[in-house]
Amino acid sequence: MKNVKIKSTRVLLAVIYIPVAFVLAFAPVKTNKPNALSSEELLEEVNSSVQFISPDDVADRIIKQDPFLQLIDVRTPEEFEKFSLPGAINIPLAQLLSDEYAYILNQSDYINVYYSNGTVFASQAWLLTRMKGYENNYVLMGGLNYWAETIMNPEAPSSTSPNEEVAKYNFRKGASQVLGGGATENDSAATSILAAPKPPIKKNTQRKRVQGGC
Amino acid sequence: MGPLIVYENITQNTNLFFAFLIGIGFGFVLEASGFSSSRKLAGQFYGYDTTVIKVFFTAAITAGIGLLIFGLFGWIDLDLIYINPYYKWSTIVGGMIMGAGFILGGFCPGTSFTGVAIGKIDAMIFVGGLLLGILIFTEGYPIFEGLYMAAYKGTPRVSSMMGISDGLFLLGLVIVAFGMFYVAEWAEKKFPLKEGSK
Amino acid sequence: MSEQSIPEFRKTSYFNPYVGGVLLGLVLLAAFYISGRGLGASGAVKSAVVAGVETIAPSHAENTKFYSDYADAHPNGPLKSWLVFEMLGVLIGGFISGAIHGRLKLQVEHSPKITSRKRLIFALAGGILFGIGSQLGRGCTSGSALSGMAVLSMGGFISMIFIFGTAYALAYFVRKLWI
Numbered sequence: 120m121k122n123v124k125i126k127s128t129r130v131l132l133a134v135i136y137i138p139v140a141f142v143l144a145f146a147p148v149k150t151n152k153p154n155a156l157s158s159e160e161l162l163e164e165v166n167s168s169v170q171f172i173s174p175d176d177v178a179d180r181i182i183k184q185d186p187f188l189q190l191i192d193v194r195t196p197e198e199f200e201k202f203s204l205p206g207a208i209n210i211p212l213a214q215l216l217s218d219e220y221a222y223i224l225n226q227s228d229y230i231n232v233y234y235s236n237g238t239v240f241a242s243q244a245w246l247l248t249r250m251k252g253y254e255n256n257y258v259l260m261g262g263l264n265y266w267a268e269t270i271m272n273p274e275a276p277s278s279t280s281p282n283e284e285v286a287k288y289n290f291r292k293g294a295s296q297v298l299g300g301g302a303t304e305n306d307s308a309a310t311s312i313l314a315a316p317k318p319p320i321k322k323n324t325q326r327k328r329v330q331g332g333c
Numbered sequence: 334m335g336p337l338i339v340y341e342n343i344t345q346n347t348n349l350f351f352a353f354l355i356g357i358g359f360g361f362v363l364e365a366s367g368f369s370s371s372r373k374l375a376g377q378f379y380g381y382d383t384t385v386i387k388v389f390f391t392a393a394i395t396a397g398i399g400l401l402i403f404g405l406f407g408w409i410d411l412d413l414i415y416i417n418p419y420y421k422w423s424t425i426v427g428g429m430i431m432g433a434g435f436i437l438g439g440f441c442p443g444t445s446f447t448g449v450a451i452g453k454i455d456a457m458i459f460v461g462g463l464l465l466g467i468l469i470f471t472e473g474y475p476i477f478e479g480l481y482m483a484a485y486k487g488t489p490r491v492s493s494m495m496g497i498s499d500g501l502f503l504l505g506l507v508i509v510a511f512g513m514f515y516v517a518e519w520a521e522k523k524f525p526l527k528e529g530s531k
Numbered sequence: 532m533s534e535q536s537i538p539e540f541r542k543t544s545y546f547n548p549y550v551g552g553v554l555l556g557l558v559l560l561a562a563f564y565i566s567g568r569g570l571g572a573s574g575a576v577k578s579a580v581v582a583g584v585e586t587i588a589p590s591h592a593e594n595t596k597f598y599s600d601y602a603d604a605h606p607n608g609p610l611k612s613w614l615v616f617e618m619l620g621v622l623i624g625g626f627i628s629g630a631i632h633g634r635l636k637l638q639v640e641h642s643p644k645i646t647s648r649k650r651l652i653f654a655l656a657g658g659i660l661f662g663i664g665s666q667l668g669r670g671c672t673s674g675s676a677l678s679g680m681a682v683l684s685m686g687g688f689i690s691m692i693f694i695f696g697t698a699y700a701l702a703y704f705v706r707k708l709w710i
Contacts, residue, residue: 126518128549129387133511136394140507143401143500329336329567331415331613331678336567343565345607351565352613356620358558359570359673363621364628366551370540371640371654375709378702382540384548389677391552396559396569396681403564415568417670417679419686424675427668428690430660432697436705438657441672441694442665443572445658446618450625452637455654462658463573467580469659470666474597481667490683499683506683514549526538526710 156250170245172232172257174266175287178294180230181205189229189316193244194236202263204234205298208316212240215247223316225253234259234266271295335409360447369447371439371455378436380524383517390510397503421484438462543634559681566613569678573665575618581609614674642709653708 156164164170180188181204190207192199199209210220212235224231225248233241233256241258248256259266268274273291276284334340338348366388367373376382403409435441440448440459448456470477492502545551562570581601585592592598605612629635641650665671668690670679676694679687 122518122521125547125549128547129511129514129518132391132549132553136398136507137504137511139398139402140394140500140504143398143405144498144504146401146405146500148498148500327339328413329338329415331417331566331568331571331674335564337565338567348566349611349613349616352616353620355558355562355565355570356617357624357627358561358620359555359617360621360624360626361628362546362551362555362558362624364625364634365546365632366548366555367540367545369625369629369634372538372642372709373540373545378698379706379710381710384545384551387548388552388555389672391549392555392559393677393680395553395556396563397683399556399560400563400681403560409564413567414563414682416682416684417675417686417690419684419689420669421689423667423669424686424689425693427664427666428693429697430664431668431671431690432664432694433701434657434660434662434664435672435694436657436698436701437653437708438661439654439709440657440661441572442576442661443570443621443671443673446572446621447625447628450622451629451634454637454639455641455650458651458654459658459661460576462655462660463576463662463665464580464583464658465655466659466662466664467573467577467666468584468662470663471577471580471584471597472595474595477667486685489685491685491688492683494685502683506680526541 156252161246161249164249165246170242170249170256170258171260172230173260174269175290175294177204177232177259177266178270178291178298182294182297185230187229189223189231191223191231191233191244192235193233193240198236204263204266207234210244212244215244224248224256225251227255229255231256232259233257235262236264237262270298334407335403336413339413340410359443360450363444364447364451368444369451369453369456371448371453374441374444375436375439376526377517379526380520381526383521386517387514390513394503394507394510397506401500401503416488416490418488419486420482421486423481423483426480434466539638539640543632545632556681559678562678563681568613569674569681570617571614571670571674571678572618572621573662573671573674574612575614576662577666578605578609578612578615585609642707645708650708 177188177190181190188206190204192203192207192209193212193215194209195211196209199207199211203209208223210223214220215224233244235241235244238258238261241262245256245258261269270291273288273295276288337343343351363369367384368388373382374385377385400409400411400414404411431441438445438459440456442460442463445456445459445463449460474481490499490502492499495502546554559570562568581592581598584598585602592602601609609615626635639647639650641647661671665674668675669686670676670690672694676687676691680691681687
């Protein structure tokens with residue numbers, strides 16, 4: 120009989136599906152999201168200060184036009200307009216976690232350097248993105264204030280200083296000229312270079328959810 | 334890894350070609366299961382033929398289980414598949430209007446196309462009605478817009494809204510589905526179609 | 532038609548519904564695996580409507596927000612869409628199955644208690660309602676309810692509950708159409 124056949128198919132399906140669903144119900148869930156860090160892991164990183172990158176290192180990379188350096192200004196757009204580092208892009212802290220910036224912050228090809236006037240906002244930005252498991256993000260040590268002191272207007276070392284100090288001063292002096300600091304004070308307003316974010320490298324293209332629906 | 338369109342860089346045209354093949358499978362299975370007959374479809378609402386409920390829910394739990402297995406083995410990235418957005422009121426009101434259309438017209442859009450394919454004139458008229466209904470919506474969009482955009486809730490899964498795992502929710506769904514199948518088979522015996530009896 | 536005639540759909544043999552369901556589920560799974568999306572139907576009809584309006588009344592289409600938004604979202608034109616190609620496949624797949632099982636026949640299927648004319652009027656009314664409802668609900672039985680349930684989406688379940696719930700609630704009042 121046809122109806123008997125239909126019924127036995129149902130029983131057969133139930134015998135297969137229910138145990139399979141039972142296993143799935145208690146199987147571990149797998150995700151490919153970046154691994155979020157626990158508070159303890161974060162504390163350890165904060166304590167070891169791995170998030171900082173020195174202004175000299177950044178200046179060196181800017182001058183050498185390191186293609187993998189991505190400066191990210193986390194201050195407000197108004198402040199960014201007034202002054203910003205060469206090649207920097209503006210992602211205000213308030214918009215840090217919006218989806219449109221995720222592909223810039225969650226990547227494995229560039230060295231992202233957050234900066235603000237001091238280090239408070241940049242450090243907050245670092246902490247927020249690090250918590251989500253994003254890597255390759257750093258904080259400019261001392262922020263723009265320290266940048267101005269060290270790179271733009273370096274203090275001449277005394278004549279008794281060790282050679283490394285003198286070398287550092289010479290580098291900073293050179294850097295300040297290239298980067299438009301130092302004696303030419305009135306130049307500082309003109310250095311606001313608006314840059315586009317670096318294009319994502321092909322293999323790391325941001326994968327987007329498929330669009331569907333009727 | 335799937336979805337192939339995202340991970341394997343298949344071209345747009347290849348994707349459309351696959352859409353065509355998938356459509357052939359879809360149309361074949363619908364027709365072969367009896368969805369090209371409005372009287373068979375309507376049977377589910379009177380109990381005399383519950384094929385639709387059986388096919389519909391078996392398909393949903395099969396695909397649901399398949400997706401979770403694929404996800405578990407890393408064959409598909411479940412974060413990237415399309416999940417329909419949930420706009421509370423338009424979903425409810427739209428569903429009610431569709432329900433009324435279903436019981437009056439005897440088809441739903443997908444099944445009406447299989448009816449058209451085998452020469453059902455009522456299915457062709459139904460498709461004509463669909464065109465007209467959609468034209469009413471697109472022309473009258475400003476009237477519907479408020480309701481259409483109201484109460485957007487994102488693209489939630491029921492499981493996450495209930496705070497349980499996808500697998501656990503699916504297990505519940507599978508058990509409910511088999512319970513429904515049991516009732517459906519019982520209903521077919523209880524409410525047979527008595528043709529011609531006045 | 533004689534008193535105890537067997538309805539047309541009972542004379543022909545269909546797949547075992549559970550076998551059909553498993554096959555349909557596998558087709559749906561393939562759609563997700565390959566294209567990352569579920570099945571659908573009403574979206575293809577919408578593409579046809581938009582294409583029709585753009586052809587017949589191009590200036591109207593350009594000046595109406597709905598059509599211009601749709602054109603912006605579909606830069607390749609309304610007809611070069613996944614659902615349109617899928618639905619062309621459905622017509623062919625349905626035809627193949629109908630041919631194999633000997634069901635190709637030009638006819639109006641209706642209950643012996645109503646006339647063809649009445650059946651066609653209600654088919655038109657049902658189509659119009661389904662057209663409006665599927666747009667408002669962002670998908671029909673296949674696009675929203677079936678595909679949505681497979682991914683356990685809230686929208687899919689709410690759609691399913693209200694489509695079937697309303698149809699069951701109204702079934703008694705229009706029973707003369709079917710039984």
